[in-house]
Amino acid sequence: MPSIPRYLLTGGLVGLAMILALAVGYFNIRPASFTPPPLVTDPSQPDFFMHNTRILQLNEAGTTAYQLTSERAVHLRDDDSTLLTEPRLQFFRDNEPLPWLLQAESGRAAEGGNRVDLERNVILQRDDPAQTTTRMNTEALTLFPDRDYAETAEDVRIEAAGSVTTATGMKVYLNDGRLELLSTVRGQHEAR
Numbered sequence: 001m002p003s004i005p006r007y008l009l010t011g012g013l014v015g016l017a018m019i020l021a022l023a024v025g026y027f028n029i030r031p032a033s034f035t036p037p038p039l040v041t042d043p044s045q046p047d048f049f050m051h052n053t054r055i056l057q058l059n060e061a062g063t064t065a066y067q068l069t070s071e072r073a074v075h076l077r078d079d080d081s082t083l084l085t086e087p088r089l090q091f092f093r094d095n096e097p098l099p100w101l102l103q104a105e106s107g108r109a110a111e112g113g114n115r116v117d118l119e120r121n122v123i124l125q126r127d128d129p130a131q132t133t134t135r136m137n138t139e140a141l142t143l144f145p146d147r148d149y150a151e152t153a154e155d156v157r158i159e160a161a162g163s164v165t166t167a168t169g170m171k172v173y174l175n176d177g178r179l180e181l182l183s184t185v186r187g188q189h190e191a192r
Contacts, residue, residue, distance in 0.1 A: 047077040053084075057145075064092045066099075066145060070107075081110040087118065089143070091174055100174055101125040102143065102150075116143040124150065124172065134160040136170070148175040156181070162190040 053073040059065040072085040084107040091100040105120035117140070124136040138156040143149075150172040158165040158179075169182030 044076070044078050046074045049074040066091050079110065080112070081108055083108055084116075087116075089116070091145075091148070093148075093175060098127045101127075102141070104141070114144060114146050116145065117141075118143065122152075126177065132161045134158065136172075138170070149173055153182075164188045 050073045051071070053068070053070040055068040057065045057067070067090045068084075068087060069089075070084040070087045074083045075081075076083065085105075087102075087104055087107040089102040091102070093100070102118065102122070102124050104118035104122040107116055107118045109116045119140050122138050122141045124138075124141065126134045136156055136158045138152045138154045140154045141150055141152045151170065153169050155166065155168050156170045158167075165181070165185065165187040167181035167186070168184040171180040171182070173179075
């Protein structure tokens with residue numbers, strides 16, 4: 001039996017070792033090992049933020065339903081809510097030429113935008129060309145945009161047509177402009 005030359009035996013062993021090393025390496029490599037770990041792993045930390053935010057929502061007819069502007073918006077991953085700094089929201093109703101205006105110092109949009117909690121110096125204003133401007137001030141207001149409805153349990157001050165009305169608690173139906181004052185209602189009217 002002829003003997004195998006030493007260089008072929010050495011080359012075969014080196015080749016076999018390389019194939020074995022490649023096979024072991026191939027099965028030990030995970031795609032996750034190539035991606036760096038996330039910088040923030042705390043779920044209470046924001047996952048994105050925006051400055052000078054402007055969001056335009058259209059209705060089914062393709063016209064503007066509302067427009068939201070905010071100096072800063074911070075999205076929180078753990079509860080899928082968005083913190084708003086100085087939010088300003090304009091609600092456009094089909095039968096009204098001018099929108100309702102809501103603004104506050106801060107706010108929180110939650111439930112996929114179906115609930116907006118506004119806080120600190122909240123103003124709800126309705127301009128009507130046929131009548132005078134109605135302006136409502138309170139410290140907290142919860143808005144449900146999909147229902148065209150807002151409510152508060154806080155004190156509210158309403159200024160309209162030379163009169164001032166104060167109350168504790170209010171429900172506002174934005175679609176038809178109806179307003180319900182819940183308790184401790186007081187009014188003052190200027191005679192002209």
